[in-house]
Amino acid sequence: MNIFVDNLLPAWKTFIDSECYVNDLSTRESGYDIYIVHPENSSSIISKSPCVIVSSFDLLNRIKKNKILEKYFVSTNYSASNFSVVHKEGEDKTVVMCVVKTPDNMYILYDVKMDENYNCHNQSIKKIIIDYKESAFCYEKMSYIDKRNIRRYQNKIIHLASDLLNKPLVSIWKYPYHHKNVFNLRIDVDPDRNVSEVKALQRINNTIDLLSGYNDRVTMALNFYKRMPNYYEFVNSFKDIFDIANHGFFHHNFFDKYHLKKNISLPESLLFSKQRPVSGYISPEYFWNKHTPSIIGQQGYSYASSLGNDYCSYPYRQIHNGSVQQYFEIPTNPLVYGKFKQYYNNIDSILNSYTNLVINSSLNTQEPCLLYEHPAIIGEHPDVAKTLFDTADNCGFYPITLSGFSDWLSRRMELSSNIYYDSSANIIGIDKSFINMTEFSVSYRAPNCNDTKVYKLKDVSKVKISSCSPAITIYNEPDDYTIGSTLSYNNERTISIFSNYKHLMKTYNAYYLFYKYLFLKKYPLIK
16 A cells, blocks of 8 residues: 655654555555545545545544445544553543545544654653453553554554555565564663672673673663773673663763763763764663753664653654654563562562563564563573573574664665555565565555465565465454553653652752762763
8 A cells, every 4th residue: 555644744654664564556656545644734635545544533524414424433442641551441531543434535533642642751650561360560660651552553543444445554574584573682781779889790790691692682781870980891891792772871861951961972982982882872761851862863873762752662763843863762661570579479470471571572563572671680580581582582583682673674664665566466576676685574464354474575576475475474463451561540640850759859869960970070081
């Protein structure tokens, strides 16, 4: 299908780009199959497309009743407030879609809040499922908006349009080669406040030794607070084999531009001076604000990640001030050892939860299996890493670093502008011969079918898709109510220095430390 996206809708722009839908060459000249438009532009577009997707339910009032052939609503279980899952009926208002058919057009109307929620920079204490069978939950400070479910909502809309138009959806598969998913374990090397520095460094060294043989699937995110004066020894301890990300100097994202940029640029200077360039920035904890995207973009990062902005979603280009940025947001899963331990008292149950978390990713292909932990856990409990690696290998996940995933995503987007689908011949074609086809596959979802077939690109290039056997078949995705899902609950409030004392004190301490280090000359002298 050919899809037009209004420039006034960056949320749709970044979603469509990240899905890498393949245009249909045979219908390209006759126009677009789907127009996704802003309400301001809907009147000029309506006559051009068999299907119009728009956020204005007011459009119903502009359509004459005698012109409506059919109208019905499609429900979801996403909260209208923040897109968390509403598990019990009546707990919260949910978002819906409305399908309207007329003699000339078909409309899919969606919730207007979806567009603005992509730009939300607020955080709250989220309720997360640990074990849905036992109704086990934990709580974590994260993005108030569950943006992963916005993407699910958008997916439902596009799939609905495909079904109604009776046209297949063809896209470049989400993961390298023909794997069901990818796997990465990010180690956030944070200040360990509960033990001595000697013990903390011992845990870090244990973690390095344990993971040295798994450097193809590990990313080390380095934070430099409490490393004074041994900054360079700290960097050197991670050897040259590991993928490195910047995790800030202090364990905080300052809420003003000046201090935030300093906190990001100081580790850059340390790492570059030791010839350890980094391509990713990992925000500490849940901290994220309106200045963060612009500074990350200015510093030239290719990817970033923050629980305060998003979690679990498939990577996409970040939105800032209504425009799509160049770097990828690569969200991670928020469930870690400490969250499982809140509910379980023994290591076997915790390891079983890790196993379930990874296995769930083999079913839920919309979310990459990107996890994180700390040296305080990996260095003390080596069975945690072994369980994660073994389970991911058994599931057939592709091991990857975050820098490697970001690079592959860029190549995937490059391919998306050089590939086409010819529905009349049912073949895939590529415009440029230099594209490395072996690391890509294409997915094919027939209309009104819940299965998605994934074909190796080299097998279906210039060959009828129907004559090829799929490398894998993805069946029904799991229900939204599963391990890692966030649940809507009453009285969920956004966090600020005025509403949350702990947040206030963390912010105060960060600024205090910034100037304490300046006064005592504790900042590193860049060599």
